[in-house]
Every structure is written in structure tokens, then in C-alpha cells.
Amino acid sequence: MGAIGREDLMKWEKMQGASAREEKILVLVRLRPLNEKELASNEVSDWECINDTTILYRNTLREGSTFPNAYTFDKVFRGDCPTRQVYEEGAQQIALSVVNGINSSIFAYGQTSSGKTYTMNGITEFTVAEIFDYIHRHEERAFVVKFSAIEIYNEAVRDLLSTDNTPLRLLDDPERGTIIEKITEETLRDWSHLKELLSICEAQRQIGETLLNEKSSRSHQIIRLAIESSAREFLGKGNSTTLAASVNFVDLAGSERASQSLSAGTRLKEGCHINRSLLTLSTVIRKLSKGRHGHINYRDSKLTRILQPCLGGNARTAIICTLSPARSHVEQTRNTLLFACCAKEVTTKAQVNVVMSDKALVKQLQKELARLESELRTPGPPSSASDYVALLKKKDLQIEKMDKEIRELTKQRDLAQSRVEDLLRMVGNDNDSRQTTDSHHPKWQAGDMSDDEYSVSESSGIADPRYSNGVRKFNNPHFEDRDGESSPEESYTQLPGNSKDQSLEDTAKGTAQDTDDYCKEVCCIEMEESSRDRTVGNEGAFSLTLNGDTSVAGQEMITPMNAARDSSRMQNGFAYGALEQRLQELRTTNDSLRSSYPVESLPNAISADMLSSRSLKLTRSWSCRESLMTGSSSPDIGERTPTNGFEKSFPGRPEGFGRKFALSSYDSSIRLSRNDSQSSIGSAVDELGAQSTADGDITSVHTFVTGLKKMARKLEFDKQIVNSEDHETGAAGKFEKSVKDVGIDPMLEVSEIPDWPLEFERQQKAIFELWETCYISVVHRTYFFLLFKGDPTDSIYMEVELRRLSFLKETYSRGDQAVEDGQTLTLASSKRAIARERQMLSKLMQRRFSERERKRLFEKWGIALDSKRRRLQLANRLWSNTQDMNHVMESASIVAKLVRFVEQGQALKGMFGLSFASPKAKRRSFGWKNSTASLI
């Protein structure tokens, strides 16, 4: 492996693209020789490896058995094969994947004394030696190696490297899956420094010590090596990519039946636990071998929870099934082989785990954008129409790729943001006095927190001290073991020493009741197994000895490298502000990239077909981007978009605009979904993470305006496309004319409207009527009414609104429904939504108006003061008579007060270039404009 840079990234991307490789679990079988005891009791060896892949049962005396006699696997090893051969011909390729950033696991499964530990000790040693050798040979890279060892015994997880014998709990981390409490940088053996020492010897000595630990036949042991590597040249510069993966060596407990070796009391309980884990494991393997259908019960045991990623997840996995050849063990041997047969069918999907710093990612994207931009600026000299088609195709692909990258970056940003939110929530737990106020304060929302703000909280000691050194610890109380020992709060405030009792509850300290339950469970399963799955073995419940977890391992480990990475993120104020800004920049560039399509330079020779196909492609790309931004895709309802009757009023609109516009996908950005009473436009962009007001259910002005802006941009974009089509199809002579000349800029466009104020009033009236017809949210109406008062720049928004409403009206009148994000919008649902909205507004009246104000309002609106539900009566009357401008103004002013339009508006002033806050003197003043918000 060379230095990790662009090539690695590309390789990685390729791998992700080809995506994570699916492969079957590698199943190896190892037959041990008869041991002394067996020889002494004249045992016969009934099994023989007849070639490299097949093992045969050769007891002719048992003819008539219903079981198969020959079993084939990836590799079988005879009794005289040394462990090195098992390693080199089987496990090695899987184990060493870890240095390429791929998680891997090697399991040993088999009955007691069949040779699991004997095999795993050797495999572990050989792997460690090779990994260290590899590290020594790659001076250009920096490695961090960590080592952990745990044991699962009686469903209790213990850290074998810690003197503290307290069982560890399993925690659910949304990002990392199941992690093991306290397996952190303190409890791991850091081997990073060993590179400079006699690393291999030292590492082997340390691992040897662990392996020498008395391992109970009834315990499962997992040794894990986590390795991170990055190019040395980038170290400390915060812009490198890092490969991070781990390899697990899993020595499972003996797989014999509980009834065979256990009787009562502690031993019985022990057996129950073993069987609980192993039976769950066998069930999981069996289900996985039949395909990934239905629920897989990973959570039923500690073992399977920890192993989940290795079983059908992101890991390469090998299982070594160890067998005793003795006749007396034939049933167990068969069970092991049947387990191995199931395991053969299980597939995993391993992928290279690359961790990229935000900085590196942003840089990478910027570079890519710059390259694409420069390519577009100098499109080269395509001479033929087909060249142009090819060029356009290429650009479309590039844009799609950029969309993907932006999506990835957005995902990362969101992830980081949710981490911050978790952190803040935790901090909130520690600061009771702040909890109720701060956690709800908008500033605590990471997305809105500036770098400075973050550092202030940090330096003021509010930040979680566990993060102060930039190191994550994964005992996040919010993802407590669902087995349910404690509430999140309890586990968080608990001192380490206190956790013992509670975590023992479902582990070693079980009561007699537990034991009975487990026994019942085991018995049931055994019976079920034996009746249902005869093929599994005549005793039913075959148990397994597999274990291991890859991504769990890699994921749970805290290493200096990822600690530094997190730290750098923290130092960057979690870099969210900056990241957000960069994302915005990228999007803007992306937008300009789209609009910088060399439409103007297209020769007349290009056919209309080609252009329209291009237009479709652009539309698709746009939609793709929209869905990226909104987190969902929109159905293309464009073809049904009706004209609104206002097209003709726009001088400068290209001929046929209405028709062609209708064919474009303008409306794919119009989100017809709505959340309860929110405005449909507003709800369209809620998913963007825009803040809603303190009143939760109300769409914020910010959200509303963002939605409008987006639609307006889309409208402009479509105009460009339509316009270019016009140029192409109808007006060859005018082709060289700039796209802008025909009305992209609303200012230009509107300046050509002879009497814009009159036109505005006409449109406004039409909008009022459509609002009423379509049961549009009154909050939406209010925002719109107050924001668009006739400024020339409002024309584009008026048009957007008219188109949207015309479409809705048409849809409703046909009895059709608009579907968006899984939500169906019908006339009836809109009616219900507006009713809910009115209810919500009526509730807000209590908060926003004093008793005196309310009284005044009731009187003004003719609501008897002794009547019931006066507030709802008032809310129901708002915006109920759109013919009456005074009524409209009064309604708008009341709603504005209820939704805090002014407060929100102030914050947005200037941000969107919408002149809603301070009317310009030169604008014509409409009668209603100055009288709005008498109550505001």
C-alpha cells in the first residue's frame, strides 16, 4: 500500500461504488489427531480428510445413517497439519485485510477439547507477527495499533486486560452499533510506540500473556487488534485520510450440549448461558444462511450483539471448525459440521473503512469543483452535434457526481451535528439548572452555533469534560444497553464502581429465577431445534464457537488518531459553521456550474431534440439536487402543471413560454407536502434543517422564504431552458442573444411590464382566491401577504405562487391527489390541515395577546364575550373573507403577531433581499400596506 492520497481515495470510492464486496464466509475445518486419553481408551478415528476440501465419515458400521458422509468446505486440514499451514492456507488472507482498512474476524467453533484454543493461539500469533512486519516495511505511513481482549462468560463481558473484574455493559451507539463499555483508550494496550521497539516480540509477549490466561471452556474470548494508518506526510496537518479497521480473533466456548456436561446449580446456569449465546448464534447463522429475510435476532445474546458486524456485516470472516475424530464424539462432530455448512452460506459485505477529515473532504470537493468549472469555461472545440451531446452527457455525469459528493458531505455534517447535539444533551444532564432552558435554546442547535459560540461554551466549562482532550468515550448514556439495567440518567451519573450491581443483573449475578428462565428457554429451543431441524443434528441444539466482531472492534476503539481527528473538529468549533458555509459555497458553485452550461455557445446545428434531451437531463440533475437538499425525491408533476393565465402579462416572456414551461419540471421543486398546518412551501424546506419558530408547529419565515427562493431559482432555471429551446427551435437568428435578455432577471422582466402595480394587484387578487379554494395555510398566506407588497422584485415570487396554486387547484378539481414524501395531499387533507392550524393559532392567542387585547379583538370581530371557544371562533374567522382587503389586513396582522413574524423577520432582514421589512420610498404604496400589523 502506498501513501494514502488521492489515489487511495479514488480506489476507496471505486470500492464504495463497486460497493462493498459481498463474499461468503470462509469456512475451514480442522481435524485434530486422537489425543492421549482417546488413544488410551482405544478410541477409533472415524473421520478422514480425503482431499483439500472434503472430509468423510468412514464408519461403515453406521450404514443406514440419515446423515451425509461427505462434507465439503473451502478447506479441510488433516490431523497432522501444523497451525501455520491452517494460517497460511486459510486465515491469513482474511486476517491481513485489516492493514488495507477492511475489518476481519477469525472464529474458532467446535466442541470442548477439539482444538479451538490450540488453533486460535497460533493464528493470532502469526497474524500479529505479520502485521508488525508489514508496519516495519511501510515507513511512509504512520500506524496506530491497539489491542484489546475480552471474555464473555455467563453472559457477562469482562476486560481481560483490566484488573477490574467488573462486568462491562454493552451500549448502543447510533454510529458504531454495539460497543463495549469501558473498552477505551485507557483499557486498551497501545502498541503504537512498539514500532520503534522490538515490536513483534513485545506484542507477541503481551498477547501471549493474555492467551495464557486460564480460559474456561465455557467462555468466549475475543482478542482484537485495531489498526489505523495514514500517510506520514500529512500527519498533524489535519487533512489526511485514514484507514481504520480491526481484526478479531474469537475463541468460542465449547459447543457441546448443556445436558451432556452439566447438571445443576452453577454449572447448569453456566450451561444455560453458554447455550443461550450459542443457540442464538446458531439461529442467527441459520437465518443468515437462508438469506437476509425477516428479523435476525442478534440482540438475543451478548455474543451475537457483539458479533453482529462480523455476521453478515462489514467484515471479512473466516470460521475454523475444529473436530475431534473420535468415534465417541461423532454427534458433536456432526453438529459442528452442520453448523459449518450453514456458515458457508452466509455472506458478508466488507468495505474499506476510510476516515477523511472534514478539511480534506472539503478540499477534495473544492478541487474537483474548480476542475469542473475550468473545464466548463473552456469547453474545447466540439465541432459536431454529437460532440456536444457527448459533452453534455459528460457534464451531466460530473454534476451528478458532485451532487453525490455534496450529499456525502452533508451527511457527515449532519452526523457531526447530531453528535454535538448528543453532547449538548449530555452537558444538559450535568447542568440541571441550565437543562431546561439551554437545551431548548436555539443556540444549542449545533447547526446554528458559530465557532466562537462553541468555544465560549467550551471555555466556560460547559462542554463535556470527557471531550476536553478531544477523545471520545463511548459510554453515551443515551444509548444504554437495551437490556435495560438502568435509565440513561442513572447510567450517566453513575460512578464506575457503582455500575457493578446493576450491570450484573442480566449477567453473572442472576437469580434462581433467571436460571430457571434460561433453562426453560434453552429447553424450548432445544426441543424446537430438534423437532424442526433434524438436519442440524440429532440432538437439535448444536452450539457454536464463533465470535468476533470487526467493526465493533474498530468502532469502539479510541485511538490517538481518531482522537486527534475529533479534537481537530472540536478545535474548529466542530467546524460546523465553517462546514456549513463551505457546503453552501459548494452548492452555489454547483448551481453556477449548472447555469454555466454553454447554452449561448451551442451552435444552431444542434437539433431541438438534443436540447430537449439536455433539458430533461438538467432537470433530472436539478431534481436530484433538490432531493438531496430536502432528503427526498419529488414526483415529477410537471407535465400536468397548468398555465395560470398570467403568462401573457409578462412582456419579454418567450413565445410559447406557457406551454414549454408547463413541460419543465418547475413544480418538482414545489413541495406539496405539509406538516399539519404548516404552509406547503414552508414545509417543503423544513427538512433542510431550517429552524422553526419556538412554537414548533409553525413554519418559520426563514423556512418559508428559503422555500420561495428555491422555487424562484427553479423557475428562473426552467426559463433558461425553455428560452434556449426557443432560441433553438424558432429563432435561429436570435440565437446569439444572451439568455438573460429574455427575462431571467425579475427586475428586468418587471421593468418591462407597463403597469406593474396594477398587474401586481390583479395577481394578488387571483392568489387570494386560489388560497381560499385550495385551503392554503393561513400562516403561509400571512407570510406571503406581508412579504410581497408590490416591489418589482416580487414578480417572480408572485408567479411562483400562482403556478403552484393553479396546479393545486387543477389537481384538486380533478379529484386527484398530490403525493409527496409519502404524504398525500387532497382537498380534504388540506381542509383538515387548515383546521388544525386554526386550532393551533387559537392556542397561541392565549400566549401572544393580553386579556385586554383578546377582549378588544373579540369585540372587533363580533364574537360574544360570553360565548364558548372564543379564541377558536376568532381563529376560524381569520382569512375567511379574501374579498375584503380590510379583513385580509386584519387577519394578516393577527396571524403575524401569533407567529412572531416581526421578530423572525428582523433576523432575516437583508438576508434574502426581500424588501418586506422596510418599504422603499420609491415603491408605490398600496392602501393596505401601511395598515398591516396594527397589533404587531
Ligand SMILES: Nc1ncnc2c1ncn2[C@@H]1O[C@H](COP(=O)(O)OP(=O)(O)OP(=O)(O)O)[C@@H](O)[C@H]1O
Ligand atoms: N491439531 C492439534 N494437534 C495436536 N494437538 C492438538 C490439536 N488440537 C488440539 N490439540 C490438543 O488438544 C487439547 C485440547 O485443545 P484445546 O484446548 O485447544 O481445545 P478447545 O477446543 O479449545 O477446548 P475448550 O473448548 O475446552 O477450550 C490441547 O492439549 C491441545 O494441545
